[in-house]
Amino acid sequence: MVAYDRILVPTDGSDGVERAIEHAVEVATIHGATVHGLYVLNSDAYAGLAMESSWESVDSLLREDAETAVARVREIATERSETDGTAVPVQTAVVEGKPSREIVRYAENQDCDLVVMGTHGRGGLDRLLLGSVAESVIRASSIPVTTVPVEA
Template structure:
């Protein structure tokens, strides 16, 4: 059913859960995993003129290499073929275009599970991919003790007076 499974990664620890799902499916179907890291140049558009894009790009590409290497290690540990790519662009658009151009059968992505105003204000790469990608998209909720939402929830609980 699946021959090529795309797993976009941002290098965060939380995304490993999505990677493990992608690798598990690839193992079951004899598929290849493609790890994709998108260098998002638009994020740094407001930097001062004296800031060098080459320097920032270099740092982001290094982060990208580390991110796709993590995916490689997980896939290789399970005996799954893996290909890696680091590209520049707008993440959601680039992920969808890459999935289409590489004939990916499935996209597996992590989601922070944010809702309400957080999702409205920050947007969601995963949500945009779900709405616009040609192949099916499997979303995996990322579990991380460090997540902003969890930290805010714990802080609110600590401020709430207990009877």
């Protein structure tokens, strides 16, 4: 059996991604691993904002959302611990950049053994037009990636 010591679970703060977080915590519980919760601030996505918007206030709001999202990773691990008495250590981080690139970079830099990601399971034209962070991570990562379907 493969043992995992460090499991990365990227989050975007959506309700659906909680299934992936719960799965990562479950695997961490079985293996005695640490869960790393990661939020990537995709600043490119906000480049089109009107210049009268104050970048400082936008940045502040984005960081608040990011901190809330990674805090939820810790909350889910704590809830699991309260249920069965098994504590799962959690580390969290917020980074900036292109999500797929930063997820792979973080996983490699932190010597993660597994990446657990939510995926909407889009196929065909939707994936072609919208892209898929999970697919990009799978293609670029030397670290195993488990995808968990999330609800729309």
